[in-house]
Amino acid sequence: MVVDEVRTDGGRIALTARTVTREAACPDCGAVSSRVHGGYRRRLADLAAAGQEVAIDLLVRRFLCPATECPRRTFVEQVDGLTERFARRTPFLRRSLEKIALALAGRPGARLAAHLSIPTSANSLLRLVRRLPDKHVGAAPRVLGIDDFALKKGHVYGTIILDMETGERVDVLPDRTAETLTAWLRAHPGAEIVCRDRSSAYAEAVRTACPDAIQVADRFHLWKNLCEAVEKCVATHRSCLAEPTEDAPADATAGQEAAAVQVEVSSRPEGMRVIRRLERHAAVHALYDKGVPIQAISETLGLDRKTVRRYAHAATPEDASLGTGSRRYGQIHAYSPYLQRRWNEGCTDAARLYAEIVELGFTGSKRTVRRHLQEIRASGKPAPDKPKTLAVRTATWLSTSHPDHLDESSTLKLKKLLSRSPELDAVAACVRSFAAMMTERRGSDLENWLTSAEDTGMKPLQSLARGLRQDSDAVTAGLTLEWSSRKVEGNVNRAKRIKRDEYGRAGFDLLCLQILLAD
Structure with a gap:
């Protein structure tokens, strides 16, 4: 030329x-x-x-x-x-635009390209990605990692498959059902180890298509399940979270608070919501106790998977309602001492008190403040001084944190809490033994731990132990082998970022190409 x-x-x-x-x-x-x-x-x-x-x-x-x-x-x-x-376009320009499109998708990529003096449109970048050749998948890698990610959170999910030895993304499936994964595993044989979360659909697919493969339950999800069970145990013993006052013995104070909680529970009206909760809990456990997977229960009862999981892991109908309260209403309790002090000083105007705590950072509504002061106004008495009480999540964090990560004040709070409640002391002992078993990779001690968890008499721990027994082989492998799903979780975060970058244009074909081909 x-x-x-x-x-x-x-x-x-x-x-x-x-x-x-x-x-x-x-x-x-x-x-x-x-x-x-x-x-x-x-x-x-x-x-x-x-x-x-x-x-x-x-x-x-x-x-x-x-x-x-x-x-x-x-x-x-x-x-x-x-x-x-x-x-x-010249090949150099085409490859550069392809890299930009894979990294930033349509409109963000078009803005960067214009800044680099190679202007193009968002649609042109997306067309370049769609013209890229698909990855050819032959035999499955020896060690597979499988996890789901949300295409439309709460409604539509996909599955990402990873080579755990190289970190390379292998394929993306359009859903997270057992049938789709079973068909993929049969079309791509060769997997010897499969790392997954606690999903029953994935476990069933691997058992069906690769019966000889070793399933490894991820340690992060095991620890997360344990923390959720501990939170339920703490919630059922929330009467022990209040520190005893100086003018009353600890036993008397705890007894009075327990009686107050019992009166509150017994006086709670049996409305339609409570009746529906009882019916759902009974229907879910009628199937879950027989070994029916959560996905199958969801399809049979017409409930969401997360709802079925919450009822299945709840020992009682009351446990199923834990953690479902309004976060915004719970925010008012952080300003409760200030409101009580101002009320006792003579300021009883809810609108004025609302304006004062808004300046302190409150983001709730005026109605929330008025509802919070309603009981004090109806009693006609000064606002009582509430004893210092640990929040349920704070107590859970203290019970599940590594002792070396707690300062002197937090260690003292935990020690006082466990001294007030022998039940929570037993729960904390189970947490420590599970943490030692997980960090030291002593999966052979799982059976002993399950027995000790059941002996505590705490229904959330017993429910957790029952679930771990149903998946004991994968849990034992997860607590013994070096493999985990950390690489898969990183790629799930990457897939979420890619999905958001598409600004609603990420059809499954385009999203799949970007996940598989992005650097």
């Missing part, structure tokens, strides 16, 4: 060039021809130079194919590294 002219035109560099080859090979039959049929000009966009767009006006020639049996009569010469058939 010979460059005849270089000029600048309105912030653009224009190159006029022509080819000087005397012969070219036919792209179909490969025959070399020197017979020129004609020529025409091609206009190509190239990478920017000195912050300016570059356009190449290239004169190419068309040759006659000498092979009589070839179906092609004429063909156009191509310049290696510069031209491609039907392309209006």
Whole structure:
């Protein structure tokens, strides 16, 4: 190729060039021809130079194919590294735009490309991604990682499959059902170890398609399940969270608070919501106790998977309602001491008190403050001084944190809490033994731990032990082997970022390509 002219035109560099080859090979039959049929000009966009767009006006020639049996009569010469058939961009520019599209998707990528003086549209970037070749998956890797991610949270989920040894993304499935994963595993045999979460659908698929594969339950999810059970145990013993006052013995104070809680529970009205909770709890446990998977129960009863899981892991109907309260209403309790002090000082105007705590950072509504002061106003007495009480989540955090991560004050709070409640002391002992078993990879001690958890008499721990027994092989492998799902979780976070970057344009085909091909 010979460059005849270089000029600048309105912030653009224009190159006029022509080819000087005397012969070219036919792209179909490969025959070399020197017979020129004609020529025409091609206009190509190239990478920017000195912050300016570059356009190449290239004169190419068309040759006659000498092979009589070839179906092609004429063909156009191509310049290696510069031209491609039907392309209006050079290969360098095309590959650069592909990298931008894979990293930033449509509109963000178009903004970056315009800043780099290679303007293009968001739709053009998405078309470049869709033209990329799919990954060919042969046999499955020896160690697989499987996890789900939300395409539409609460409604539609997909499955990402990873090679745990190399960290390479293998494939993306359009749902998280056992049938889809079973079909994929049968079409791609060879998996020897499968890392997964506690999903019953994935466990069933691996057992069906790869009965000889070792299933490994992720340690993070095991610890998360334990923390959730501990939180339920703390919630059922919330009467022990209040510190005893100085003028009353600890036993008397605890007894009075327990009696107050019992009166509150017994006086609670049996409305339709309570009746529905009882019916759902009974229906879910009628199937779950027989070993029916959560997905199957969800489809049978017409409930969401998360709702079925909450009822299945709740020992009593009351446990199923824990943690479902309003977070905004719970925010008012942080300002309760201030409101009580101002009330006792004579300020009983809810609107004025609301304005004062808004200046302190309260983001709730005026109605929430009025409802909070309603009981004090109805009693006609000064606001009582509430004893210092640990929040349920704070007590759970103290019970499940590593002792080395607690300061002196937190350690003292935990010690006082466990001294007030022998039941929570037993729960904390189970947490410590499970943490030692998990960090030291002593999966052989799982059976002993399950027995000790059941002996505590705490229904949330007993429910957790029952669930771990149903998946004992995978749990034992997770507590023994080095494999875990940490690489899969990192790629799930990446998939969430890619999905958000698409601004609603991420159809499954485009999302799948970006997940698999992104650097």
